Amino acid sequence: MSPSFNELSAGQEIGSRTIEVTRTDLVKYAGASGDFNPIHWNEAFATSVELPGVIAHGMFTMGSAVQLVTDWAGDPAAVVDFQTRFTKPVLVADTTGTDQPGATIEVSGTIGKLDADARTARVDLTVVSAGQKVLMKAQALVQLS
């Protein structure tokens, strides 16, 4: 069920979700995306280039955060524009062999702006991990009918 443009207002919340991330998820994302930079799967390599440890692909965070918008919009094709700045890395601890996530990402979305002529809604995402905003200006433009 797609949201109806006329029933939306700026500041309205579209929901929230929690994304649990493991090292396995990063390996899967590396394979699916073709981004095999070892900073996303090899601790020794990550620390050798002065990172605090293995970090998630920025594109993993961006790509998983937008699912909140996709599901709200009712059609993935309704997301006509999506942008973000990557401000803090998501550090993913090695919890291999346990049922614990290596990191948790909290995503919430609000309507930032409505354009009545274009019938678009800009959804502003707040994306937080370990108490810090990891994405800034994460905005998805949704085309509504």
Added chain:
Amino acid sequence: MTINPDLQGRSYPAAEVYDVGREKIREFARAVKATHPAHFDVDAAEALGHTDLVAPPTFAIIIAQRADAQLIEDPESGIDFSRVVHADQRFTHHRPIIAGDRLVAELHVDGVRAMGGGAMITTRSEIFALASGDSREPVTTTTSSILVRGEGQ
């Protein structure tokens, strides 16, 4: 290591064709923890008016990063991939990416700016679908900035 300032304004023409397959859409959707049925089930995608499975909004990164690789692997660029940090990313979809699309990307280096001992490089990929004859249909424009960290950054 220095980034070549002459990179700005450089373009890399569309190279290999990327064939968008259903299983790749499903694999990518799972990898970003997407669950929308239009990524997985052809009937669900068709019910929304699409001709086949719909790719997630960030799927184009696969094609964009392949295009970026031409720049990063260009020996003239001076970029050390292990010191690359993704700074920002944008996708503008002229239409959704659908299974069966045959895509090509044209890479443009829009900006190169020294930052400390490193550099911020902004690239744009214009992604087209090959259509009948020699025509190309605009599908997605991606822009991205990467920070190549200098020593100690």
